[in-house]
Amino acid sequence: MKILMLTWEFPPFISGGLGTACYGIARGLLKKGVEVSLVLPSAQDVYFPLRRPGDVDLLPVRFLDSKKEAVFKSEHYKSVSERLLSLGISSQPESYLEPGFTSSPVWERIVEESETSVSSFRDILRTLTFSEGENIFKKVREMTMRAFRIAQDLDFDVVHAHDWLTVPAAVMVQRMSGKPLVLHVHATEFDRAGGWGDERIHRIEWAGMEAADRVIAVSNYTAEMVHSRYSVDTGKLRVVHNAYEATKEYREVRPRRLFKDPTVLFLGRITLQKGPDYFLEVASRIHDKHPEVHFIMAGGGDMMNKMIHRSASHRLRNRFLFTGFLNHKQVQLILRSSDIFVMPSISEPFGIAPLEAMARGVLAIISKNAGVAEVVKNAYKIDFWDIDKMVETIDRLISHPEEVRRIAREGAKEVHRIEWDIAVEKIIKIYKELSC
Amino acid sequence: MLKIVFYFQVHQPFRLKPYRVLDIGADPDYFDENLNSQVMKKVAEKCYLPTNKLLLELIDKYEGQFRVAFSITGTAIEQFRLYAPEVLDSFRLLAQSGCVEFLGETYYHSLSFARPDYDDIRREEFIEQVRMHRKLMESEFGFSPMVFRNTELIYHDKLSDVIWEEEGFKAVLAEGVERILGWRSPLYAYKSYNHKLFLLLKFYSLADDIAFRFSNKGWVEYPLTVEKFVEWVSRLPLIEKENKNLFLNLFMDYETFGEHQWEDSGIFNFLRRLPGEIFKRPFLSFGWPSDVVDDVNYEPEVLSFPEPVSWADTERDLSAWLENDMQKNAADSFYGILGKIKEKGRSDLLEPARRLSTSDHFYYMCTKYFQDGDVHKYFSPYDSPEQAYLHYLNALADLEERLR
Numbered sequence: 001m002k003i004l005m006l007t008w009e010f011p012p013f014i015s016g017g018l019g020t021a022c023y024g025i026a027r028g029l030l031k032k033g034v035e036v037s038l039v040l041p042s043a044q045d046v047y048f049p050l051r052r053p054g055d056v057d058l059l060p061v062r063f064l065d066s067k068k069e070a071v072f073k074s075e076h077y078k079s080v081s082e083r084l085l086s087l088g089i090s091s092q093p094e095s096y097l098e099p100g101f102t103s104s105p106v107w108e109r110i111v112e113e114s115e116t117s118v119s120s121f122r123d124i125l126r127t128l129t130f131s132e133g134e135n136i137f138k139k140v141r142e143m144t145m146r147a148f149r150i151a152q153d154l155d156f157d158v159v160h161a162h163d164w165l166t167v168p169a170a171v172m173v174q175r176m177s178g179k180p181l182v183l184h185v186h187a188t189e190f191d192r193a194g195g196w197g198d199e200r201i202h203r204i205e206w207a208g209m210e211a212a213d214r215v216i217a218v219s220n221y222t223a224e225m226v227h228s229r230y231s232v233d234t235g236k237l238r239v240v241h242n243a244y245e246a247t248k249e250y251r252e253v254r255p256r257r258l259f260k261d262p263t264v265l266f267l268g269r270i271t272l273q274k275g276p277d278y279f280l281e282v283a284s285r286i287h288d289k290h291p292e293v294h295f296i297m298a299g300g301g302d303m304m305n306k307m308i309h310r311s312a313s314h315r316l317r318n319r320f321l322f323t324g325f326l327n328h329k330q331v332q333l334i335l336r337s338s339d340i341f342v343m344p345s346i347s348e349p350f351g352i353a354p355l356e357a358m359a360r361g362v363l364a365i366i367s368k369n370a371g372v373a374e375v376v377k378n379a380y381k382i383d384f385w386d387i388d389k390m391v392e393t394i395d396r397l398i399s400h401p402e403e404v405r406r407i408a409r410e411g412a413k414e415v416h417r418i419e420w421d422i423a424v425e426k427i428i429k430i431y432k433e434l435s436c
Numbered sequence: 437m438l439k440i441v442f443y444f445q446v447h448q449p450f451r452l453k454p455y456r457v458l459d460i461g462a463d464p465d466y467f468d469e470n471l472n473s474q475v476m477k478k479v480a481e482k483c484y485l486p487t488n489k490l491l492l493e494l495i496d497k498y499e500g501q502f503r504v505a506f507s508i509t510g511t512a513i514e515q516f517r518l519y520a521p522e523v524l525d526s527f528r529l530l531a532q533s534g535c536v537e538f539l540g541e542t543y544y545h546s547l548s549f550a551r552p553d554y555d556d557i558r559r560e561e562f563i564e565q566v567r568m569h570r571k572l573m574e575s576e577f578g579f580s581p582m583v584f585r586n587t588e589l590i591y592h593d594k595l596s597d598v599i600w601e602e603e604g605f606k607a608v609l610a611e612g613v614e615r616i617l618g619w620r621s622p623l624y625a626y627k628s629y630n631h632k633l634f635l636l637l638k639f640y641s642l643a644d645d646i647a648f649r650f651s652n653k654g655w656v657e658y659p660l661t662v663e664k665f666v667e668w669v670s671r672l673p674l675i676e677k678e679n680k681n682l683f684l685n686l687f688m689d690y691e692t693f694g695e696h697q698w699e700d701s702g703i704f705n706f707l708r709r710l711p712g713e714i715f716k717r718p719f720l721s722f723g724w725p726s727d728v729v730d731d732v733n734y735e736p737e738v739l740s741f742p743e744p745v746s747w748a749d750t751e752r753d754l755s756a757w758l759e760n761d762m763q764k765n766a767a768d769s770f771y772g773i774l775g776k777i778k779e780k781g782r783s784d785l786l787e788p789a790r791r792l793s794t795s796d797h798f799y800y801m802c803t804k805y806f807q808d809g810d811v812h813k814y815f816s817p818y819d820s821p822e823q824a825y826l827h828y829l830n831a832l833a834d835l836e837e838r839l840r
Contacts, residue, residue: 256461256462309762312761312766312825315761330458334458
């Protein structure tokens with residue numbers, strides 16, 4: 001079976017859990033003999049023909065233009081990251097579109113096609129056209145145009161797309177090729193915004209779910225969200241929980257603690273959705289009782305400066321630190337230095353970070369409604385707003401380090417058993433429902 | 437008589453490198469050697485070397501009648517040794533001329549006694565840094581300071597108690613702010629609230645005409661010629677009919693010459709021609725801050741500074757360094773750790789710690805906007821006050837972990 005997979009992020013460039021999940025899925029599919037052709041937002045007409053499990057780390061590149069490919073192959077790159085950066089693939093893709101691209105022949109053909117297509121596709125294109133001034137929408141449009149050319153060049157059985165950024169490209173490919181579309185929902189705009197969010201993104205998400213032949217949700221929580229907010233027909237809705245996969249960085253990182261005293265970690269985007277303000281409040285109250293405890297807020301985000309000022313106003317001394325954005329290897333290092341991981345997300349469709357923390361032997365305290373809470377047992381599950389309960393729990397754990405170690409050990413064992421193989425089998429079953 | 441008292445501040449901090457959380461425990465070196473050496477070499481070339489040379493020429497030419505005072509921090513001297521030893525040599529030549537006075541201050545240009553209500557840890561640190569600085573002045577220049585100036589000209593009543601009791605200083609410098617002076621003139625000598633020390637107050641309008649406005653083409657008085665400036669100065673003593681000795685205190689950063697005001701602004705020519713023009717007026721001369729002890733021929737009025745006054749920004753208070761939460765949390769964290777270092781007798785950690793006491797680190801964390809914010813931004817090597825704060829906090833976290 002051959003899959004055309006569209007995603008916005010993939011290791012080594014990860015900003016959230018999406019890239020980690022796509023890596024696990026792709027590797028699992030390859031192990032079961034499914035071929036994956038991967039398309040990422042880039043500055044070139046390229047895709048990644050993944051044929052063996054090891055290809056997820058090597059990321060072999062294929063250009064549509066063979067002359068360009070020859071030039072590219074003659075260049076020497078020190079690392080996979082460097083090679084990808086040269087293709088315009090990064091953790092925050094920019095748009096490379098020239099002004100006036102709306103009149104390009106490719107775009108015109110896509111628009112032409114949409115006229116005779118379902119209304120959801122027309123809706124998507126209209127939304128993109130109205131938002132052309134914003135980089136992210138421009139980038140989505142660029143990916144749509146590249147995918148149009150790439151899909152014509154490729155042979156595949158199913159289109160598998162991840163989240164709204166790839167929806168326009170995915171629906172377009174589905175229309176043009178007549179091949180079934182599986183839309184994998186890792187997060188919706190409701191989760192990311194921690195409130196209502198951007199109306200245009202809702203429209204694209206809705207249209208994608210409407211057009212898709214199957215919708216995969218990463219948790220029951222997300223399935224419920226997708227069903228209630230976007231009215232997706234339950235007949236085509238499936239739940240496939242994410243799993244855990246030890247990466248090269250996980251295996252290679254050397255153990256070293258930053259602090260001898262207990263260290264409590266927040267790891268994720270510092271944005272409303274992830275509840276960083278709840279973490280800070282908890283830290284502040286723990287600090288009063290246990291001034292020796294270190295808190296680290298790892299990640300970047302729109303609320304970072306606010307959190308910096310607030311932690312200073314709480315006079316948490318040098319016990320509340322910020323790392324800024326971390327790459328995957330640095331994440332492993334910071335996990336290695338932590339004892340307790342707290343994820344007080346307001347909305348968390350799944351949440352892969354707790355799995356990474358638990359795998360490293362870090363005790364996890366997670367938001368009760370997070371999707372990941374549906375699959376792990378050896379973690380504390382607390383409502384994100386229940387600061388008293390979180391403080392009480394951490395307070396007790398700090399006084400009982402042996403309990404921390406015991407639960408962490410159990411948690412690590414448990415997570416290493418949550419393998420992608422099982423998730424991937426469910427995904428292949430979905431492909432088979434569609435392609436037979 | 438009116439004496440023109442030039443005092444130049446010479447200071448360079450040890451700037452921090454972008455010290456990350458993951459550097460904790462792995463990198464015991466917090467300071468950005470590249471940046472610090474680059475800045476020192478640039479300022480040496482643009483300011484310290486040419487201005488020292490010019491001052492030496494003027495001292496020679498006017499046969500001891502042209503006099504100035506310097507306050508040079510320990511961190512500046514250490515960086516001369518590291519990155520520009522020829523600057524230190526030229527300061528030694530100035531010291532040997534006998535026409536230069538050196539003032540006392542904290543070795544690390546610290547805020548250890550910025551507020552009157554500080555605890556023992558900070559007060560003791562203040563006294564130790566003042567003593568370290570005195571030793572340095574004695575060993576480098578053979579000069580034992582009699583006059584004190586605190587970091588950024590920060591002064592308050594309590595400070596006069598400590599520097600008189602502990603160190604026997606005779607006079608102290610401060611900013612001539614209206615909220616203290618009221619109707620009085622900064623040209624007179626004053627006494628501290630405890631009657632123990634002479635106070636010399638900066639005449640900030642004329643000092644800032646040189647230090648801040650000299651090259652500002654939007655200023656109505658631009659260009660500032662020597663003739664115009666000396667004309668303004670010569671009119672000042674006309675208000676004094678009783679032959680009292682007055683002091684025109686022109687205090688400024690030494691980097692004014694060639695660094696803040698570039699050479700092409702004519703700042704060096706201004707300085708070169710100033711003494712000659714001054715000496716044309718028999719009632720004007722140049723003096724040192726310590727002259728106040730012998731020159732005062734009247735009973736100075738007592739001035740009380742209950743709250744700290746500094747020479748920075750329009751507020752002339754502590755808001756450039758110790759106002760926002762980041763600055764306060766950083767300072768509290770720092771002195772907490774410094775106290776522990778001393779308690780545990782970890783003298784090996786004192787030097788890196790004390791380099792973190794320098795006021796500039798706190799200045800980079802300033803979030804005041806408008807005009808002053810721009811000045812802060814110009815002088816900061818970091819992208820934002822938050823970045824400066826985070827690097828600082830991470831370095832402190834490492835320092836504290838090394839204590840264990």
